[in-house]
Amino acid sequence: DARVTQTPRDKVTEMGQEVTMRCQPILGHNTVFWYRQTMMQGLELLAYFRNRAPLDDSGMPKDRFSAEMPDATLATLKIQPSEPRDSAVYFCASGTGGTQYFGPGTRLLVL
Amino acid sequence: GEDVEQSLFLSVREGDSSVINCTYTDSSSTYLYWYKQEPGAGLQLLTYIFSNMDMKQDQRLTVLLNKKDKHLSLRIADTQTGDSAIYFCAEGDRGSTLGRLYFGRGTQLTVWP
Numbered sequence: 001d002a003r004v005t006q007t008p009r010d011k012v013t014e015m016g017q018e019v020t021m022r023c024q025p026i027l028g029h030n031t032v033f034w035y036r037q038t039m040m041q042g043l044e045l046l047a048y049f050r051n052r053a054p055l056d057d058s059g060m061p062k063d064r065f066s067a068e069m070p071d072a073t074l075a076t077l078k079i080q081p082s083e084p085r086d087s088a089v090y091f092c093a094s095g096t097g098g099t100q101y102f103g104p105g106t107r108l109l110v111l
Numbered sequence: 112g113e114d115v116e117q118s119l120f121l122s123v124r125e126g127d128s129s130v131i132n133c134t135y136t137d138s139s140s141t142y143l144y145w146y147k148q149e150p151g152a153g154l155q156l157l158t159y160i161f162s163n164m165d166m167k168q169d170q171r172l173t174v175l176l177n178k179k180d181k182h183l184s185l186r187i188a189d190t191q192t193g194d195s196a197i198y199f200c201a202e203g204d205r206g207s208t209l210g211r212l213y214f215g216r217g218t219q220l221t222v223w224p
C-alpha cells in the first residue's frame with residue numbers, strides 16, 4: 001500500500017530557528033505539492049514540482065521559505081527563520097495525471 | 112478564478128443520509144474530487160468524477176454533477192459516526208496535466224448517534 005510519508009510528524013521550535021520538513025512521495029509520482037493548513041486560511045498551496053522542477057512557488061513567503069527536490073524520492077520545505085505565524089500543519093501530496101495523495105502532515109508550532 | 116465554495120458545517124443523525132454541496136467556477140475543469148480529512152490526519156481521496164459524467168456511485172457514496180449550474184454534491188447513505196470528518200471538494204486545473212487542484216474550505220460533518 002503505497003503512501004506519502006512525512007517527517008517529522010510534530011515539531012515544536014522557537015522563533016528564529018530553522019525548520020526542515022521532509023516528504024517522500026509515492027514511487028512513480030511525478031508531481032509533488034506542499035500545502036499549509038490553518039483554521040483561518042484553510043488549505044493553501046505553497047509550491048509544487050513536476051519531474052523535480054519547481055512549477056509554481058507563488059504561494060510561499062519567498063524571504064523565509066524554500067522548497068526543493070534533491071532527488072525523486074525526497075522533497076524538502078525549509079523555513080528560516082521561523083515565526084509564530086508559521087504555526088500550522090504542513091502537508092505534502094504527490095500525484096500523476098491529476099489525482100493527489102496526501103501525507104499525514106507535519107504539525108509545526110513556533111513559540 | 113478558480114473559487115470553490117462549500118458550506119462549513121453539516122449535522123446529521125446516524126442512519127440518515129448526508130448531502131454535502133459544492134459550487135465551483137471553472138467550467139473547463141476536467142475532474143472534480145471529494146476528499147475526507149479525519150482529525151489529525153491528511154486528506155484521503157474519497158472519489159472523483161469526470162466532467163463529462165453527471166453521476167457516480169461507489170457503495171454508500173453518490174456524486175452528482177450539474178455542469179450547467181457548476182454544482183457538485185456528495186451524498187453519503189446510512190451515515191455512520193465514523194463518517195464524522197471534514198469533506199473537501201476540489202476541482203482540477205483547466206485541461207492541463209499539471210495536476211493542480213483548487214480546494215474548498217471544507218465541510219465539517221458531525222454525525223450524532
